[in-house]
Amino acid sequence: MTDTLDSGPVLAADGRPLKASLNRALRRQKMRSMMLIAPLLIFIMFTFVIPIGQMLFRSVENQIVSDVLPTTTQMLHDWDASTGERPSEDVFAALTKDMMVAVEKKEHTRLGSRLNYETTGISSLFRKTGRRVDDMGEVYTEQFTALDPTWENPVFWADLVALPDAAAALPQTLAAYASFSDTIISEDGDDPREEQPWNTVYLSLYQDLSAASAADLSALPAEVGVAQAAVGGFETQNLGDAFTKIDKDWSSVEVWETIHTYSPDFTNGYFLNSIDRQKTADGSEWRGEQQQIYLTLFVRTLIMSMTITISCILLGYPVAWLLANLPMRTANLLMILVLLPFWTSLLVRTSAWKVLLQQQGVINDIVVWLGLVADDNRLALINNATGTIIAMTHILLPFMILPLYSVMKTVPPTYVRAAKSLGATNWTAFWRVYFPQSVPGIGAGSILVFILSIGYYITPEIVGGTKGVFISNRIAYHISSSLNWGLAAALGSILLAVVMLLYWAYDRIVGIDNVKLGG
Amino acid sequence: MKLTTTLLASTAMTLASSVAFADGHMANEMTIVSWGGAYSASQQAAYHDPYAANTGVTIVNDESSAEAVAKLRAMNEAGNVTWDVVDVVASDAIRLCDEGLALEIDVDTQLADGDDGSKASDDFGDLLVSDCFIPQIVYSTTAGYRTDLVGDTAPTTICAFFDTDMYPGKRSLEKRPINNMEWALLCDGVAKDDVYDVLETEEGQAQAFAKLDTIKDDVVWWSAGADTPQLLADGEVVMGTTYNGRLFSLIEEQKQPVAMLWDAQVFDLDGWIIPAGLSPEREARALDYIMFATDTQRLADQAKYISYGPARASSAPLVGKHATLGIDMAQHMPTDPANATNTFLYNYEWWADYRDDLDAKFQAWLAQ
Structure with a gap:
């Protein structure tokens, strides 16, 4: 004791402090074990964590609106929906320019189907508008070229926008010309010096010239000055009316409100939709009663998964007990029977239930033959919740039996014998001595069965009818049919969160240390 | 040595073939x-x-x-x-x-x-x-019925689906709003040309759902084209809708006691992209x-x-x-004049707009 007090830190054989030396050795060991698990870790990162993360990210991602309609969404900031009026002419001018680019890039229909998830009719509104938007502003093109045919000349345009003073004098024209030239270069590989600009460029020129009374045009070609003097007498086009003529929905406040509400790059709209609410300009509100479905499905999924888990415990416990306590030969045979379903296709097993459970099926035929039910009053065992519970309990039963079995195998038979020899009845011996030792197996089996069943969708789809389908069927629908991946991701995220919450609750109540898959 | 030659040769071939592709091959x-x-x-x-x-x-x-x-x-x-x-x-x-x-x-x-x-x-x-879209075939979603289970008067119109007094028993319909909503309105007295105009309104949708409500408990909803033929063959349903080709093989190839009910068949197209x-x-x-x-x-x-x-x-x-x-x-063929006496034209543009909205309502209605 006096030694350590005197000589400071303990030294290792090589003279370095023992603590540092130990740390170094441990670090090397840790590195080595990290290296060993690295392949698995990397594999899981790339095949599991990153793809799932990306998928879940879609639930908030919403760049498409501001990407396709960049200036329109910006201009819409100042629009006030509560006036009940459609946005100003400036917004429609911005829409014309944005749509022109979007149509060339074939992005407008994509945006249309995105917004159609929120407001019915936008899909065809955008498709219809896309076909006719290139006529918008043509009246200006005609008047400019009538004034001076030079305005038709692509080279004149290319030189004009390249002038250093053009940017200050004709800002909108330059922006419109830039999107025109960028788009035709990237989409068609055309040379802007050979193509007459779109109508939107002339529209912008008109806007600039009619607003630019203060701007200095002296450094620009004489044609611009002439045009400026003339624009005051130009025939104008009301773009709002022109759009409304294509489709009256362009005057609908609802459509504009949808575009406005979904302008930001990120949205909580998908999450609101997945709990039967909808995003509005100022917050959110419940969907109409006849459109509410997701909360019902979430609750149903949870309740039915629990029912399935409990049925699995009730059916699996005796089987597992038999497996653990029968002589080896018989137990092996029984084990094969338990494992047999694993070797059969899931679809085959589910379809087999169809044959058994339907109204003209085997089970109904037998009970009718036995006289238990009347022929005209056969049991409805399929295409409802009953069908789903029966089929899924059967399919998931092995996931309950196997953990139960491996835990029961480790319970020494001597304990029950000891209890009995001390005077316990069969029931007391089981309930007070055997059962508590098998609880970790029930825990492991329940977690497996519950989590598997919460995400099942093939079996409910086939035998569930209308009252026996899960939330996962809707997720599958949105992934493969409606292509509303954002909503599917939001539903999936919620499902994941619910499972984690339940897991956490389970850990708090039962304790995850009490779960054993064996040994 | 041999390996090197093979490698060189295959590289040369790959290069040659990519050159060939670039030539418009x-x-x-x-x-x-x-x-x-x-x-x-x-x-x-x-x-x-x-x-x-x-x-x-x-x-x-x-x-x-x-x-x-x-x-x-x-x-x-x-x-x-x-x-x-x-x-x-x-x-x-x-x-x-x-x-x-x-x-x-x-x-x-x-x-x-x-x-x-x-x-x-x-x-x-x-x-x-x-x-x-490059069209390839015209198919139709149409109905078939069990000839031995419908009694003495065989159904002649699609509205037999909504007549549970005359034709008791289960019927199978597809688990989606498309076609079912239109048939419901047709059988509720809406003229063929007005169906989509009516369906566009809240009241029209309510009317269609109300009509479907009358048979909701008698319907087996299918999601795969093979379901209805199986249900008909097993006698689970007395009538059901599916694609006409499925019914053809059920009737002509498997010789089941089933007959076609071409009335108000809905033409649809399949093709290439x-x-x-x-x-x-x-x-x-x-x-x-x-x-x-x-x-x-x-x-x-x-x-x-x-x-x-x-x-x-x-x-x-x-x-x-x-x-x-x-x-x-x-x-x-669904297009044969004898079969196509009463056909219903499916409006693609309309459904592209209303599909998301009506599907949500339809699923909510099913879950009620």
């Missing part, structure tokens, strides 16, 4: 996606085999049409499209075209003219419902295949194997007998 392998089953078999016999024999191209079949839209979108996002030609229904083609996932087709230059000399755009006519984003040589191959596979004779040939009507007007006179059963196919 076509790929010599292609993946065609379709629905599988009897339908793919009919395409194999009518299109793939003769095309492969003519050109020496290896055709790989993929049966993923049911998930085609989602998979194409995923492939497009990953920048690796592995399919060359995809068989989809018209509404999916519209969706794919909207999403920019399918190639736009110039009908008159990229498809063959009709045998009767008509331009392709006239030959296909109204069936060209999207810029990306070419995915966007293919390399030039694969795109050239896909276009070449399409040009061949959708000409007048090929479309008529397919009708020998399956009872779906060819999409070209010029193919109709060429439809002959079934390849194995030897029966005349014309009378089993």
